[in-house]
Amino acid sequence: MSALLTMPRLGETMEEGRIVGWLIAPGQAFKRGESILEVETDKTVAELPALADGVLAETLVAPGEMVSVGAPIARLAGGAAPAEASDTVVRTLAMPRLGETMDEGKVVGWLVEAGARFKRGDALLEIETDKTVAEYPALFDGRLVEVLVEPGATLDVGAPIARVEVSTASAKLEGFVDEAPDGLDAAEEVVPAPEPDAVAATPAPLAASPAPAPSGSGPVRATPIARRLAARRGLDVSTIAGTGRRGRVELRDVESHVGGAPAGSAAAGQGAIAFDRLVAKGALRGRALLLHGFAGDRTTFAGLSAALARVGFDVLVPDLPGHGETRAEAGRVADLSAPLGALLAAEDFAPTEIVAHSLGSLAAVALAEGLPGLKRLTLLAPAGLGLEIDTAFVAGMAARPSAGALRHLLRRLTAQPAPLSDAAVAALVAALGAGRLDGLAADAFGLGGQRVDIVEPLARLAKRIEVRVVVGLEDRIIPWRQVEALPSAVAIHLVAGAGHMPHWDRPAEVAALFERTAG
Known part of the structure; x- marks a missing residue:
């Protein structure tokens, strides 16, 4: 039988897309997971993989043409016929494969609450791969029965992530497994990905x-x-x-x-600053610069940066000097902020908001005092508010830790379990093994604790811009009570159930701060 492939909705604000090019020819057969075409929206370019085997019978839209969401773009052969049954069944949804090279994905956050119903096309969750962060849309109507994986967890493709309730007709239409794999009950069948009669597609990572x-x-x-x-x-x-x-x-x-x-970098100072840049969805409400913490990199902000883009922020996320893919080094605290002005000028990026985590707060405060257009400064678990800090954590991260030692150290960062794959840990061990953090750790921290004070600079900044501090009540790196040193003009947000990474432990709660105050 034949079926129509329609222009999919690749995001909440997408109303139309441009066909960049067809990746297979009419008459050519394709397998599940193979890319069929490239589509350009107002935000990105995405490859659309087939979610069922089939044949491209006829293309209805030529490359370069703009098409409204839901409009037919091709005729396919090999669709499945809808069933008549209307009662419901529960199935287990698996981590989808969002591209040919994807082997695992990290759950950034759930966009639907357990127990809530959703419609076909609604975004269920955000998934981070080694290439990008993408919203994963539902390709069937249903209800999210149970979340099996918390935000921050990294799983192999095919691993169970949630249980969903769908109609029997939809289960058959979308290609759910008829018989459960060994070790699972029939009500908990793992579905690698839905397969609608129109072979709807989901965007692949870039x-x-x-x-x-x-x-x-x-x-x-x-x-x-x-x-x-x-x-x-x-x-x-x-x-x-x-x-x-x-x-x-x-x-x-x-x-x-x-x-x-x-x-992937911009010239700045004596090296180059690596960065990611995200474009606001919908009307522009601000420009946010995100600065990570000690021993981190820009990927630690993957979830928050995507959330900010959704509520109207253009986002710039660099690897600070001495970190990640940035070539510029940082032997002292002052080196963290020194090249950022050049980066902003090169990118023609005037931030209205700076968001910084931990040690990144020191760079944020230094930079903020020279930015007249800045409206707000948000610090997450900031360093520089008091003497006490987990010096063993700092020393351990700077001391070229083994994989085992690194896993122990990373557990101190979050209140919620945040498992990392062996590959991710190995990559971080290799990065820390370069010894780039030695001088920075010695300049910022010592046997007596923290050596930098940002309390007075924050008092000055709070006189002309909005300043707020977000801390987790289970922070084991920096005691949350150090916020008591802040002047009354600084807003303080205490996050229950969060550790030193509140934007990891409570992503929705932290993101909501920006959604309520954007603009």
């Missing part, structure tokens, strides 16, 4: 590996933000070599073309 630039006279593959930046700087996007999948031009490629800095 790969970062270099690919040849596109050739010929076809449409140039480029993300919307890359196109806008190229236009603003008077560049022809077709002349820029793309490092994205299948030669797609991305933001980092435009920056590299302009400034000669490596892809």
